[in-house]
Amino acid sequence: MSKKAIIIGSGIAGLAASIRLLHKGFKVEVFEANPYPGGKLSEIVIKGYRFDAGPSLFTLPEQMEELFRLSGKDPKKHFDYIRLSVACHYFWEDGNQVKAWGDIHRFAEEVETKLGEPASHVREALKRSAYIYEHLSPLFMHRSLHKFGTWTNKEALKSYLKMGKLGIFSTMNKANEKQFTNPKMVQLFNRYATYNGSNPYETPATLSIIPHLEFNIGAFFPKKGMHDITLSLYNLALELGVNFHFNSKVEEVLVENKKAIGVKVNGKDHYSDIVVNNMDMVNAYKSILKHQKQPKLLLNQPKSSSALIFYWGIKKMFPELDLHNILFSEDYQTEFEHIFHKKSIYEDPTVYINITSVYKSDDAPKGCMNWFTMINVPNNQGQDWDSLIREARKNIIAKVNRILKTDIEALIEVEDVLEPRTIESRTSSANGALYGNSSNNKYAAFLRHANYSSDIRNLYFCGGSVHPGGGIPLCLLSAKIMSEMVGN
DSSP states (O other): OOOEEEEEOOBHHHHHHHHHHHHTTOEEEEEOSSSSSBTTSOEEEETTEEEEOSOOOBOOTHHHHHHHHHTTOOHHHHOOEEEOSEEEEEEOTTSOEEEEESSHHHHHHHHHHHHOOOHHHHHHHHHHHHHHHHHHHHHHTSSOTTSHHHHHSHHHHHHHTTGGGTTTTSBHHHHHHHHOSSHHHHHHHHGGGGGGTOOTTTSBGGGGGHHIIIIIIOOEEETTOTHHHHHHHHHHHHHHTOEEESSOOEEEEEESSSBEEEEEETTEEEEOSEEEEOSOHHHHHHTTTTTSOOOHHHHTSOBOOEEEEEEEEESSOOTTOOSEEEEOOSOHHHHHHIIIIIOSOOSSOOEEEEOGGGTOGGGSOTTOEEEEEEEEEOOOSSOOHHHHHHHHHHHHHHHHHHHHTSOGGGGEEEEEEEOHHHHHHHHOOGGGOSSSBOOOSTTGGGGSBOSBOSSSBTEEEOSTTBTTOSSHHHHHHHHHHHHHHTTO
């Protein structure tokens, strides 16, 4: 008789976990509070416009492909994507523009031509990023930091000898100031701290690992949009026999003799051999694990930043815009000071605009574009969000108008908003933080919850709020790390 696994939440880590556990011989049931799968990786459709609601950057596609190959499927027949020729288009107030070409040499030449930054500096920065990835990814991305064997294997021992070169003792900003001469290039490479909701002036330079993913390996776009990551994994799980229960909020993890034995949903007990929590770790301990021992050190860690997103249907084409676009703040450091210390929104925020209709034309009516317009904001600490959002909207529109020489408000024909309060209510993310605990100190990697409980047997964890962290690739890896522990 096969063992049974219950997974709490159907975010992409929960979906990946369901597939991996099924292949380990478990009968798998997934309980999801929402009426749909995917968590943050969902979609919004308004009057002919389709928006990917959450994550917009796709890297390390092999993590997706591995799940299909594990299931004996040809990934291309179930989930297809393209490599982007332009990773991002950057704009500054003084009229400078830089296209971050997917071809490293073309990008380096673009930077030298447009900003006067020697092309060699870009190549050296990306070489350094690859070096960090080579030595840290086996340790921090593919293994549990909470198992003794991780620290005694061959890869770990090699990395110990190179710690000084891996950026652990410097900040991302200091490393970039040392690497580049033009402040615009420092700002461009500082931006990678936002990929996990951190502050480049505080987060360790080890996060300079991220440009390697985007340039040396590549940035990609699913041909059917980011939401297809969710749908393809959900459909694969269904095909394999995973049983999903939507509108089914877990009320409690059942624990007996320090062992997880199932969950309570709508007053009914559902028993299993193991329980996997894909819910935000902090909110899980505050709700479904509130009667269990609390990991207070982890729960009290500062949280990552959140986001304010305006989904705008724009009734005009802007040929100068690509899939990913950044309109930079004039004072980046002050912007992060507001986000992380003043818990407010700077009057000149950096604006990110994601436009999937550039590559997927049916995401907007003919002659129109779907703008996912986002700024980084603090997590929810009880601020007057209604006032902050009104003011931020004005400042975003003013910035777009200045840089693109337009009147964007007159072109907005549909609008929806996602902000820290609704992020928290829809996805159970503590304080609306996008990535769980922040990474604003050199010990941050060690201050994420393990992929298992050290106090409750047969209770496991996956998702962006636990090791190895937030973002699509790391969420998928968290499911892999977790599944490798089960039965071992």
